[in-house]
Amino acid sequence: MSLIPLLKLYNGVGAFFGVPAKTYLGIWLAHTGFGLPFAIYLLRSYIAGLPREIMESARIDGASDFEIFVKIVLPLSFPVLASFAIFQFLWVWNDLLVAMVFLGSGSSQLVLTGKLNALLGSRGGDWEILTTSAFVTIIVPLIVFFSLQRYFVRGLLAGSVKGG
Numbered sequence: 001m002s003l004i005p006l007l008k009l010y011n012g013v014g015a016f017f018g019v020p021a022k023t024y025l026g027i028w029l030a031h032t033g034f035g036l037p038f039a040i041y042l043l044r045s046y047i048a049g050l051p052r053e054i055m056e057s058a059r060i061d062g063a064s065d066f067e068i069f070v071k072i073v074l075p076l077s078f079p080v081l082a083s084f085a086i087f088q089f090l091w092v093w094n095d096l097l098v099a100m101v102f103l104g105s106g107s108s109q110l111v112l113t114g115k116l117n118a119l120l121g122s123r124g125g126d127w128e129i130l131t132t133s134a135f136v137t138i139i140v141p142l143i144v145f146f147s148l149q150r151y152f153v154r155g156l157l158a159g160s161v162k163g164g
Helices: 003-017 024-048 052-060 065-076 078-093 097-103 112-119 127-137 139-156
Strands: none
Touching: 003 024, 003 097, 024 078, 024 097, 052 065, 065 078, 078 139, 127 139
């Protein structure tokens, strides 16, 4: 329900600023717009749960707000940032609908998932090519997940053990 009004808004703003329609910029803006509320909610909830005493101690030691953020809040937020990065990457990687709405379905405009869908053909033949391509395209999400896995697990286990 939100894609068509978003597309109309994008085309209107794009025409005003001279950005051509049906570009990858539209997809990037759409994914940013859809991912931003989740990012704000997730990060705000996590940062609000950080102990205030740590920040008060840093302030007493003479740290500025920027130093507190860079040296304390940001390193403590790596698990939630990794979790969000994994979820957002997987959502964007597998999203065919937004790409088709913002780019169209022409052969020169298709993204990877659209090209995989086009491999099926009109009668659903060549399924072995589709299966092989799907396995090949899963390599990039696996690399992202395994590279961020330690932060993801650390974030999941952060509140499970209470120190004494």
